[in-house]
Amino acid sequence: MRAAIIVFPGINRERDMAIALAQSFGRAPRMVWHRDSDLDGLDLVVIPGGFSYGDYLRCGAMAAQSPVMQAVRAHAARGGYVLGVCNGFQILTEAGMLPGALLRNAGLRFVSRDCHLRVERADTAFTAHYQRGAVFRAPTAHGDGNYFADAATLDRLEGEGLVALRYAPPTGNPNGSVRDIAGILSPNLRVLGLMPHPEDLVDPLLGGADGRPLFDSLAATLAA
Amino acid sequence: MTGRVVDAALAREFGLNAEEYGRALAIMGRLPTLAELGIFSVMWSEHCSYKSSRVWLRQLPTAAPWVIHGPGENAGVVDIGDGLAAVFKMESHNHPSFIEPYQGAATGVGGILRDVFTMGARPIANLNALRFGDPSHPRTRRVVDGVVRGIGGYGNCVGVPTVGGEVNFHPAFDGNPLVNAMTVGIAPRDRIFLSAAAGIGNPVVYVGSKTGRDGIHGATMASAAFGEDSEAKRPTVQVGDPFTEKLLIEACLELMATDAIVAIQDMGAAGLTSSSVEMAGKGGVGILLDLDAVPQREHGMTAYEMMLSESQERMLMVLRPDRQDVARAIFEKWELDFAVIGRLTDTGRIVVRHQGRIEADIPLAPLADQAPLYHRPTAPPPPPPSLGAVADPAGLEAALLRLIGCPDLCSRAWIWDQYDATVGGQTVKRPGAADAAVVRIEGHRRALALTTDCTPRYCAADAEAGAAQAVAEAWRNLTAVGARPLAITDNLNFGNPERPEIMGQFASAVAGMAAACRALDFPVVSGNVSLYNETEGRSILPTPAVGGLGVLDDAAQAVGIALRPGLDLVLIGATAGHLGQSLWLREIAGQEAGSPPPVDLAAERRAGDFVRARILAGAVAACHDVSDGGLLVAVAEMALAGDAGCRLEAGPPNLPPHAFWFGEDQGRYVLAVADGAALLAAAAAAGVPAQRIGASGGGGLTLPGGATISLATLRRAHERFLPDWLGD
Amino acid sequence: MKAVVTVMLKPGVLDPQGRAIGQALQHLGFAGVGEVRAGKVIELDLAETDPARARSQAEEMARKLLANTVIEGFRVDIA
Amino acid sequence: MKAVVTVMLKPGVLDPQGRAIGQALQHLGFAGVGEVRAGKVIELDLAETDPARARSQAEEMARKLLANTVIEGFRVDIA
Numbered sequence A: 001m002r003a004a005i006i007v008f009p010g011i012n013r014e015r016d017m018a019i020a021l022a023q024s025f026g027r028a029p030r031m032v033w034h035r036d037s038d039l040d041g042l043d044l045v046v047i048p049g050g051f052s053y054g055d056y057l058r059c060g061a062m063a064a065q066s067p068v069m070q071a072v073r074a075h076a077a078r079g080g081y082v083l084g085v086c087n088g089f090q091i092l093t094e095a096g097m098l099p100g101a102l103l104r105n106a107g108l109r110f111v112s113r114d115c116h117l118r119v120e121r122a123d124t125a126f127t128a129h130y131q132r133g134a135v136f137r138a139p140t141a142h143g144d145g146n147y148f149a150d151a152a153t154l155d156r157l158e159g160e161g162l163v164a165l166r167y168a169p170p171t172g173n174p175n176g177s178v179r180d181i182a183g184i185l186s187p188n189l190r191v192l193g194l195m196p197h198p199e200d201l202v203d204p205l206l207g208g209a210d211g212r213p214l215f216d217s218l219a220a221t222l223a224a
Numbered sequence B: 001m002t003g004r005v006v007d008a009a010l011a012r013e014f015g016l017n018a019e020e021y022g023r024a025l026a027i028m029g030r031l032p033t034l035a036e037l038g039i040f041s042v043m044w045s046e047h048c049s050y051k052s053s054r055v056w057l058r059q060l061p062t063a064a065p066w067v068i069h070g071p072g073e074n075a076g077v078v079d080i081g082d083g084l085a086a087v088f089k090m091e092s093h094n095h096p097s098f099i100e101p102y103q104g105a106a107t108g109v110g111g112i113l114r115d116v117f118t119m120g121a122r123p124i125a126n127l128n129a130l131r132f133g134d135p136s137h138p139r140t141r142r143v144v145d146g147v148v149r150g151i152g153g154y155g156n157c158v159g160v161p162t163v164g165g166e167v168n169f170h171p172a173f174d175g176n177p178l179v180n181a182m183t184v185g186i187a188p189r190d191r192i193f194l195s196a197a198a199g200i201g202n203p204v205v206y207v208g209s210k211t212g213r214d215g216i217h218g219a220t221m222a223s224a225a226f227g228e229d230s231e232a233k234r235p236t237v238q239v240g241d242p243f244t245e246k247l248l249i250e251a252c253l254e255l256m257a258t259d260a261i262v263a264i265q266d267m268g269a270a271g272l273t274s275s276s277v278e279m280a281g282k283g284g285v286g287i288l289l290d291l292d293a294v295p296q297r298e299h300g301m302t303a304y305e306m307m308l309s310e311s312q313e314r315m316l317m318v319l320r321p322d323r324q325d326v327a328r329a330i331f332e333k334w335e336l337d338f339a340v341i342g343r344l345t346d347t348g349r350i351v352v353r354h355q356g357r358i359e360a361d362i363p364l365a366p367l368a369d370q371a372p373l374y375h376r377p378t379a380p381p382p383p384p385p386s387l388g389a390v391a392d393p394a395g396l397e398a399a400l401l402r403l404i405g406c407p408d409l410c411s412r413a414w415i416w417d418q419y420d421a422t423v424g425g426q427t428v429k430r431p432g433a434a435d436a437a438v439v440r441i442e443g444h445r446r447a448l449a450l451t452t453d454c455t456p457r458y459c460a461a462d463a464e465a466g467a468a469q470a471v472a473e474a475w476r477n478l479t480a481v482g483a484r485p486l487a488i489t490d491n492l493n494f495g496n497p498e499r500p501e502i503m504g505q506f507a508s509a510v511a512g513m514a515a516a517c518r519a520l521d522f523p524v525v526s527g528n529v530s531l532y533n534e535t536e537g538r539s540i541l542p543t544p545a546v547g548g549l550g551v552l553d554d555a556a557q558a559v560g561i562a563l564r565p566g567l568d569l570v571l572i573g574a575t576a577g578h579l580g581q582s583l584w585l586r587e588i589a590g591q592e593a594g595s596p597p598p599v600d601l602a603a604e605r606r607a608g609d610f611v612r613a614r615i616l617a618g619a620v621a622a623c624h625d626v627s628d629g630g631l632l633v634a635v636a637e638m639a640l641a642g643d644a645g646c647r648l649e650a651g652p653p654n655l656p657p658h659a660f661w662f663g664e665d666q667g668r669y670v671l672a673v674a675d676g677a678a679l680l681a682a683a684a685a686a687g688v689p690a691q692r693i694g695a696s697g698g699g700g701l702t703l704p705g706g707a708t709i710s711l712a713t714l715r716r717a718h719e720r721f722l723p724d725w726l727g728d
Numbered sequence C, D: 001m002k003a004v005v006t007v008m009l010k011p012g013v014l015d016p017q018g019r020a021i022g023q024a025l026q027h028l029g030f031a032g033v034g035e036v037r038a039g040k041v042i043e044l045d046l047a048e049t050d051p052a053r054a055r056s057q058a059e060e061m062a063r064k065l066l067a068n069t070v071i072e073g074f075r076v077d078i079a
C-alpha cells in the first residue's frame, strides 16, 4: 500500500500526518510538493491540515485551484482513497470533490481544544476499526470549521449515509456545523473530509490514541 | 522627510540627544546625510544599543558547560544531548501591541520566530508572557482580545504550537501592556548559523518579503515613552504576514541543509540597517549595499526609508558565491523574493548606494565602539510598605472561591483555546496540564520543558527579591514536571531609565536575577530589554520576565498537575505563612502591602533536586508548585485538572489557617503519591521539609474544617471570568 | 481599468460575523440598526481597457476563485 | 436606508491577502492583473431615512467599530 501527503505552501500538519501514517502503515508516506502532479500508483492521497496560502481569501480556495488537484481528482476517479483533514477538508470542498463549504466558526474565534466525535458508520475504509456509534476524542484547531450545505444536499448526504462523523457530547459542536457534521464521505465512500485532527492523537504519551484506529483502518483496508 | 535639513533639531526628533549627535558629527567629520543620521539614530537607540542597561547586564551569569552560545547572538543555544541544541529567546512587542493589539502581538511572534530560525533551528514551541491593565479599564478588553487573536493568528498559521505563557492584570499596565513572546527551536548542535559576515567580495543577499515604508523608526519608538501624541505615531504600525514567514522558515531550513550560507541575520528592529551593520561589524569587514536591487513594494522610496524600514518577514544573508544559484532556486521554489543587494568589502565601512549616489558611508568600528553607554543614576528603591498581622475576614471556603475566580488566578482556557497547541504532533503537556509545557523532540524520546514566569507585584515591592523569585519560579516549574533546568532567556520590562528610581529597580532586579541564576546553575543565554514602559509619566510595574528551558531524557517521565483518586498529598518545602504581597492579601483583605516572600536559594535547590529525583524515580503521580494564591489554590488547581476530589487535613497549630493555606512562601511543591509515608521518610533523610496535607478521592474539595466544595462549584468559579468578560 | 468584486454570503447562509457586528453596534449605543451583512471586496487593477471585457474577465475570476458560489454571490463594478 | 461601508487597508500598509490573491490569479492564467487589494464590506440596514444623517451615522460606526483606523480607511455609500 502506498500513501502520499500533498504539501501546499502554508500547510503545517504534514509532519504530524506522516508520523500517524507511518505508525499504522509501517512505512513512511511519500511527500508530494504541490507542483509535482504525479500521483500514479498510489492507494491513498492525504491532504493535511494547515494554512495553505495563509487561508487568505477563503480557506482552501487557492490550493483547490492548484494543478495537483487535477491529479487528486483523477486518483479519486480511479477509485483511489483520499483523506482531507482540516485544511484538507476545506480544500476538498473548495475543489468540489465533497459537497458543502466550511464557514467561519459560529463563535468567530479559532477553536483549539479536544472534541468528541461519534462514528456514524463503521463499514468504511476509514472507520472500520471503530464501532458504529462509538465516541472518540480528537483535537481541533481551526477558525473555519462550520460545515454548511443547503437542505437538499444535507438530506442527500444523510439519505445516502455519507455523514461519517458527528460532534458529540460531552464537548459537543465546537463551531456551529449544521447537524453537528464533522466529517463526510464521497458516494463511493473513498473520499473522507473531516475537520478534527485524529493524527494528533495517536500516542498515549501525547494524551491518547483515540485517532489511531482511523489510520489502522486504512492500513488494514489497503493491505487487503 | 526627504527635504529635511540635518541638524541637531532633526537629530533630537530621531531620538539622539545633543551629546550623541555631536559624537556622530565627530565620527563623520562632516554633516551626515539623512540616511546616515537615520542609521546613527537607530543603532544608538536604546532598543539596539542597550545604552542604559548594558553596564548592568554584564552581572548576569551566562556560562555553563551546556551553553553553546550565550547572549550576543540572535538567540541563546544550549546543548540538550543526542547531538541536539535548543535555541531560544524572548522578545517584547509592548509599544506596538498597545497601538494596534492584533498586529503588534502578531509581528512580535513573527520577530522572535525569525531570531530562532535564523540560527538554523526549526521552531517547535512558542510561549507568551502577557501583562494587561485592570479589567475594568475601558481599553483593556480590546487589548486582550486583539493580543490573544494576534498571537494565535500568527502562531497558528506558521504551524508552531503555542504551548505556554502567563497573564497578569494590574492597573499599572492600563496604558502600557506587556507582550513578551518566546520561541524555542531545535537544531543539530554542530549546525548552528551565526551572523558574523566573512569573505571579502561575498554576495550579500536579501530574501523574504518586499520592503515598504513600514514602521520607520519603530526602534526609536520602542525607546520612547508614550505621551498624548501616541496617536500620531500610528502610521508606523506593521502588518504581519505569517504565510510568508512559514515559507521563509521552510526555505531557510532547506538552504541551511546545504553549505551555501556564510552568515545570516533576520531583519528585525531597524531592518536593513541593524542587520547589515551587525553582520559586517561582527565579522570585522565592510559592506556595500546597492539599494536599487532591494525588492520594493512601494514607489519612490528613499535610501533613508529603505534603510529604516521595518517591513516584516525579511532576512539578510552572506552566501558562498559559488552557491548563489542553489540558494536562488530554493527561494524561487518557495515564491519568495531573492536579490543580491551588495557585497562584503575590506573598507570597514558601510557604504549605501542608491540611484547613482552614495547615500551613506560610515566607518563601522566607531559606530559600534563609540555607541553611547550610560551609567545612569540609580536611586535605591523605597522599602516595601510594612505589613502587620492581618485578620481573616472571609474564611477558607469563601476566600478560595473568590481567589480561583479572580483575574490573576482564573482559568486561562479562553486564551489557550485560541492557540493551536498540538500542531507538530509532539506536545506532551499542553497549557494547563503541567507547571511547564513539555514538547517532545521529533524522532527522539527526549523532551523540552518550557515556562515563563514573573510576579510583577513582588518586583514592585522589592525588585531584587522579586527578580530572584522569577528565576526561582521558572526553575521550580521546570523541576515540577521532572525536567533538568538548563538555562533562561529574559525580557526586562521597566519604565523610564532616565528616572533614578526606575534605574534603581533595574539594577536591583538584575542583581536578584544574577544571584538566583548563580545559585541554581541556571545561566542567562539570551534576552531583551524594554525600557520607557510608561504612559503620561506613569510607569508599569517592573517586570523582569523569565523564560526557562529544561530537558527530560524521556518524555514519558514528565508529570502533570492532574490529581487522581487514591493518593496521598504531601507538601514539600517550609511554610511560614507569608502573606505580604500575596493575592489573598489583595483580593480578600484589600491591601497591596508588605514585602514579597523571601527566596531561600539553597533551600529552593535542595527541595527541587529532591522533587525531581522522586519524579524521575517514578514515585510521583502528580506535582504542582505552590505559587500565586498559595497552597489551597494549588490543591484546587490539581483537583480541577484531574477532576478528582480530595480531603485536606488541618495545618500546623502554630499558624492561622489563612496564613498556612494562602501564604505564598517560596520553594514549595504539592506532590500526589501512592506512598506518602515513603515520601516523608525520603524527605526526612534528604533534610527537606515535608508534611502530609491530605488524600485524594471523592467529588469535592473537603476543607480541614469539614466543609466540602463540589468540583462543579469550584469549576464554575474558576472558569467564569474570562468568557463572561470577553464574550462567548 | 479597475474592477471591484464584492462578495457576499448568499441569503440563507448564516452570517455570524454580520450578526456579531450588529450586536456590537447595539452595545455601542447605535439605535435603529437592522440587518448587518459582512462580505469581502477585492479591487483589481486590470490591464484591459475595454469596460465590457474587463467586466467579463473579473466575472470569470470571481467564478473561478474570488467567490465560492456554493455559499457566496458576487457583484462586479468597473471603474 | 441601506449603508454600505467599504473598509480597505490604507495605502502603503502591507496587504498580504491581496498579494496572495494576485499570485493565485496569475497561476490560474489570468494575464494583465496588476495590483490586487483585499478589503471588507459591511452592509447595514438603517432605520434612518435621511441620506445625510444615515451617512454620518455609518461614518461614526466605521470610525468606532467597523474600521481599524490605525491601518484601515473606509468609504460609505448610501443606497
Ligand SMILES: Nc1ncnc2c1ncn2[C@@H]1O[C@H](COP(=O)(O)OP(=O)(O)O)[C@@H](O)[C@H]1O
Binding pocket: B047, B048, B057, B060, B070, B071, B072, B073, B074, B075, B076, B089, B091, B115, B268, B269, B490, B491, B492, B524, B525, B526, B527, B528, B529
Ligand atoms: N536582558 C538580557 N539578558 C541577557 N542578554 C540579553 C539581554 N538583553 C539582550 N540580550 C542579548 O543581547 C543581544 C541583542 O539583543 P536584541 O537586540 O534584542 O536582539 P535582536 O537584534 O535579535 O533583536 C542578544 O544576543 C540578546 O540575547
Ligand SMILES: [Mg+2]
Binding pocket: B074, B115, B266, B268
Ligand atoms: Mg535578531
